[in-house]
Amino acid sequence: MIFQIRKDERKIFEVIGRAAEDLNFPTYVVGGYVRDRLLARPSKDLDIVCVGSGIDLARRVGDCLHPRSRVTVYKRFGTAALKHRDLEIEFVGARKESYRSDSRKPTVESGTLADDQNRRDFTINALAISLNKHDYGTIIDPFNGLEDLEAKRIVTPLEPGKTFSDDPLRMMRAIRFATQLGFTIDPATFRSISENKERIKIISWERIATELNKIMLASRPSIGLRLLDKSGLLDYVLPELAALRGVESRNGRKHKDNFIHTTKVVDNLAERSDDLWLRWAALLHDIGKAKTKRWEAEAGWTFHAHDAVGERMVPKVFRRLRLPNDKLKYVQKLVALHQRPISLTQEEISDSAVRRILFDAGDDIDDLMTLCQSDITSKNPHKVKRYLENYEGLRQRMSEIEEKDHLRNWQPPITGELIMETFGIPPSREVGLIKDGVREAILDGAIPNEYSAAYERMLVVAADLDLSPQKS
Structure with a gap:
């Protein structure tokens, strides 16, 4: 299948393709950009994988663009990035990964496009578009990701237990994509999430929060919240919410399921505010x-x-x-x-x-x-x-x-400094009592919200505390 390259994409794709040919690096657009374009969703992040040095390719592309683009290099990760118009473009060399059981940080080594696609989280994110002269624009789809896009299905490219055990954050990502895209999670893939849910413990809270925030920003967050609950992940990432689930009945009287209620409230709120x-x-x-x-x-x-x-x-x-x-x-x-x-x-x-x-x-x-x-x-x-x-x-x-x-963000007209100065007292309990007395009188409507009335009430409250104004 040939990818339909738009007019606004053609120039940057051709620049990258020519730079890759100069370096003799087979090069591809991969992942989320391909997925979102095929789904007609907006995307501003372009990921480029080459069989070679992503950093070298980024520098060559930056030099070829007019005006020349500044390239940011991340040597530690072997990646580089540049901005072109409204696109954020990241370059990386194709790689293969292996994992230890106690960490989601892989051992990385150079690899082929196939190696790089094997390490992807889901089939719909493993799609690639060739930028090479001999097959320019061809979609490379080793895991039938196009079928899964059509079926609106989240499936792992490899055995799901290995995919999730290697990087447990992918369990959160599966649920996030299902929520954002309105897709279903393949039964075997979802079953594996439940089986591997404890592995989420090795993921940093910052990364978990990032996925939660993306779920919360979806048009119907309840989809993700209920999938988190059904999979058992909710007990690990938001136990306070998990504790609300269920209905208890006594003498024929029961309360509502407060977890389900909460998911409905979040959806209602999402309809009203972003x-x-x-x-x-x-x-x-x-x-x-x-x-x-x-x-x-x-x-x-x-x-x-x-x-x-x-x-x-x-x-x-x-x-x-x-x-x-x-x-x-x-x-x-x-x-x-x-x-x-x-x-x-x-x-x-x-x-x-x-x-x-x-x-x-x-x-x-x-x-x-x-x-x-x-x-x-x-x-x-x-x-x-x-x-x-x-x-x-x-x-x-x-x-x-x-x-x-005028009570929104209102501050009473009598300050603590004025009270201390008027009665010659240091910061103390009495200062707070006088401020409270003035504030309550205004909120009760006993006096208007203005300085002169508040000053008079200050004197009355202070007199009850046996405080008198200092003589000037």
Whole structure:
């Protein structure tokens, strides 16, 4: 089969082909670029394999391009890269690999194109396009990857047990590709993932997190989350989520499967937002339920304070997966607050309650409301409609109070420095009590959100603490 080379590809393919011919290096486009082009998906990463030195080929190509492209060399890995227009092009010499059982880092030696295709993770990633004069544009497909593309199937090129034992990260990648592409995983391949799941322990948390993030950014993350659960990998990579699975029944009363519920919430959120960290908040919003589940004779199954417990669990997840610290507080905040708007739609809403959620959520209030709307997973359309209408009513109320009181990311007009200066006291418990008293008065609506009223309330609170202003 001949690959249909587009006009925008022709020039760079021909430049690479001529440079390879000059060096007498048989050269091929391989892997993800080929797969994505055949699937009509956008791709900006072009991987070139040559039977020879990838570094030498990259330098020759860089010299041939106009304007000349700067080549970045990674001697340790025997690779080189250059940027051409909107393409990131990586060059590597064909190689074969062998692995030790306690490491995913292979012993590498030079090899043929066939050796290089043998080491690929899946048949759809082992496809190659020849850039050589005698068979230019021919698709080289030793493992029937074209058939698997057509069938939307993830299959390993070699025996799956060896593929996954050699590099256990491929188990995560299989699930990630199935999620991103909407493919199914071949039964024997999936069975091997389950059989080799413990091997994931030798993979660094950073690499696991990278695959999780790609699953989370898919249009339907639930596909990957449920495959992780079904394969047994979830117990190793996100045990807090795995602990939510299952339904328990007592006296004819049962609770919902909180794992399945969570996957639905993440999908709902994915329909509303592409924000990775808002999706992580959806993923972790109920992780406190496993620890707070209780049976109460009158109420049935309860999960009291699961939001607070979940808030305390989030840092452990972030530390283990090496997720960025600058996103931790954001996710924690949304997990901690996700029950608050729900309660505000189930009772007569006071201005004070609305002021407090605006103050606590700050600039993240819109994301919090998006999370709460995504948390509606009822199959009853009338319930869903009612809940969404209630949230829209709450949003409108928030907008009105925000416009009037300007509470988003608000700081009280009385500072700790002013309190210490006014009463001649050092940093102390009293300073905090006075600040709290002023803040609570504003949030309760007892005084307006302005300096003069706040100053007067400061004097009143201080008097209750037997503090008097210093005489000037």
